[in-house]
Amino acid sequence: MSRLPFYLIVALLMVVGIAMSIHRHVEFEVPWTPGEQRQVWEIEAQVTFDGQGEPAKVDMALPSSQDGFRVLTEHTASPGYGLAFLQENGARRAEWSTREAVGDQRLYYTAQVLVTEGARKATAPPPPPPVTDVAWERPYDTAAQQVIDRAWARSSDAFTFARELLSEFADDRQGENARLLLTQFDRVPLAVRLLNQAGVAAREVSGLMLDSGRRRQSLTSWIQVYDGDKRALFNPATGEQGKPDNLLMWESAGNAVLEVEGGRDSRISFSMLVRNQPAAAAVRSQLAEDSDTLLNFSIHSLPLEEQALFQTILLIPIGALVVVLLRVLIGIKTSGTFMPVLIALAFIQTTLLTGLVGFLLVVAVGLVIRSYLSHLNLLLVARVTAVIITVIAIISIFTVLSYRFGLNAGLTITFFPMIILSWTIERMSILWEEEGPKEVLIQGGGSLLTAVLAYLAMNNPWIRHITFNFLGLQLILMALILLLGNYTGYRLLELRRFKPVTED
Template sequence: MSRLPFYLIVALLLVAGIGLSIHRHVQFEVPWTPGEQRQVWEIEAQVNFLADGGPAKVEMALPSTQQGFRVLTEHTASPGYGLSFLEENGSRRALWSIRDATGNQQLYYSSRIQVAPQARASETPPPSPKPDVVWERPYDTAASQVIDRAWSRSADPFTFTRELIREFSEQRQGENARLLLTQFDRVPLVVRLLNQAGIAAREVSGLMLEDGRRRQSLTPWIQVYDGDEQSLFNPTTGEQGRPENLLLWENAGKSVLEVQGGTNSQVYFSMLSRNQPAGAAVRSRMAEASDTILNFSIHSLPLEEQALFQTILLIPIGALVVVLLRVLVGIKTSGTFMPVLIALAFIQTTLATGLIGFLLVVAVGLVIRNYLSYLNLLLVARVTAVIITVIAIISLFSVLSYRIGLNAGLTITFFPMIILSWTIERMSILWEEEGPKEVLIQGGGSLLTAVLAYLAMNNPWIRHITFNFLGVQLILMALILMLGNYTGYRLLELRRFKPVTED
């Protein structure tokens, strides 16, 4: 029979599991390791203006997710004002309105913005250049000469922008540049000259992020387009590229703040930098993408169910340990997957308390089960009696440990009582049929397997991977299928061939 379908299934499971895991890491930025931190900026904008005593409208630009930054949450404080959020062509704005406002007014906007290197900006269409810019005399001649001088020293829109900005620097500032600066501000002037040269450009406003700063203002930058490429320029130095700590607050070339029905409007910014666990940011991203088909995530469940699945998803890890030890090593256990359930109990009780409790319950249970064998009871009645006995033993040990001040003994109730009862029953029958040696071999193998499964399942990295990357379950399935195809010798069986090697 061809094994090709089997290998295709294994390969499909591996590819699907690895693909889903990589997708969650790249698309939702789920970290590979636990305990990772993400830098988050808490930014507050305070708008102040003097109302005229009638209706007032305040419109302010808002930050949006962009390269290197992602907006997590945002809040406003504006008592008595109506508020709406506007979005057009990738630009976001907040609109406050009120029917009657008098005197000094203060509006607050706060947002939490995560530093996310994988974040990408929303599509903002480039501006249309306006080569037919109209100048008054003698500024038209000065503008043409400045453009010609910078054009001759450049090779593309970006180098032209750099040379044009340098024409207005103190080191290279000529008469034409000084004449233009007497009539126009530097940034709108450079944008106007770029448009006259047929280059798409606009003025944008950015916030330089510095921890603990208060009453900061936005700084102007020049955004230049060269086909599908774009770049930011410092209008003072001509340096190309966006600094890492620059957050573009307004990226559509519009005004940052517009106030109707008021005067003396100003906006100031305060900021703080904090670190938060990566899981908090992941939950926020999952909430945003809850309607996508590939967002098959435990994070979308209520917290109670999440805690339950965090333990359930560890069972395949314990099962893989059992398969490895039984198929490759050859360790004998009492029951196939009983060690996995005991390992789950160890997670709740801690390893030392769990080992002591397991040995005490099984030892006392075997003594009582030995007495029950003389009563010649039917199997169902005998097992039921063992179950009641195990419950009584666990209750007695819990009460005694609490009375003597050992609160850790109370966790013994996490042991699966039915599984313990069947373990005691099987070991008792094995004692009668094979002797105490076989009981020690299988009991010791079960305990060793349970301890190794506990160490694997309780590893912080494994707990993080299994909970956050469901594709790992497909990878585990593929590994177990491959182990199930193994027909070679077990490691413990090699001692049978030791005399052959000696000869």
């Protein structure tokens, strides 16, 4: 029979699992290791205005996830106001409204912004084609045309033209034409107007320079220039091209940052603070919000109680892989196929030393009592039920004694799977009767060794992190186990049978 379909299935599982994990790391920036730290900015915007005793509406631009930054959470504080978050043409805005605003009014907006490494596509669409027929009064029309001609002659495309045009208005390079225009017009609207007159699409945008611990900061104006599908950001004061690493674009659609109806003397100021936190915690809220997409099938969308449960359940395939490796490749014998995995799960709850001592005590006492039950000639069901009750009694007694002697670690022995322990005692007792104590020690020791190795693998911080955050790993584990299940060679412990042959 051809094995090609089998290897195709294994390859498909492997490729899909790796692709899902890489996509989750690249697209959602889930870290590979649990110790990575990320910068998170706490930004607070305060809007103030004087109410006139009439209905008021406040419309404020909001930041979006962008190149270098991702908005994690946002909150508002606006007692007595209705609030709606609006989105149009890629621009996000918050709209507060109230029937009566009297006196000093204060509205607050707070956002947590994660500093990211991956580039993200800009959400604001490009502006409409520029209006080249711009009307100027004399003598500003002549000065504007001369500035445009001078910059045009020293440029080759839209971006170099914007850089040369803005450099004309730099403080150390201003000519007579530039100084004349600046006496009548503000620098940023003037530059946008000149760029549009030359046929270059451009608009004014607003950004926030992030500096930890600063208060009452204002937005700064920048110029976004477009050349087809490409775009570039320019500093209007210096003509430098490029976006600084600490610049958060607050409004990128060319609209007003703040509009207030029913009030006067409106102002907006910003305070900011930076802190470091684990990367996994920083992106957890974003994973929960995006979990409805197919490629981000995420445990983070579940309630916290279920998340804690799955964090343990997802470790079971790791323990199963350890069992398969030890049984198939090495040839270690265990009492029950996957009983060591369940014991390893108990060790995670009890810690390794406490778990080992508790396991040995319960099994040893259980075997003594089981040996007495064997003389009663009970039926199997009744005998196993008696062993279960005995195990519960043993665990209860050990727990009470541990508490009485002040050994709090002994209280965790209740995490042991009682039914599995009962069947283990039953199997070992039958094995003792049929094969002798040597086989019991071999299988019992193999079970403990396997459980300890499975515990060390399952309790590793990196493995716990990657199994919980990358579900594609489950497909990779499935592919590896299928490959191991196809192994038909000798086990390592069986090679000792051939030692006399090598000696001869």
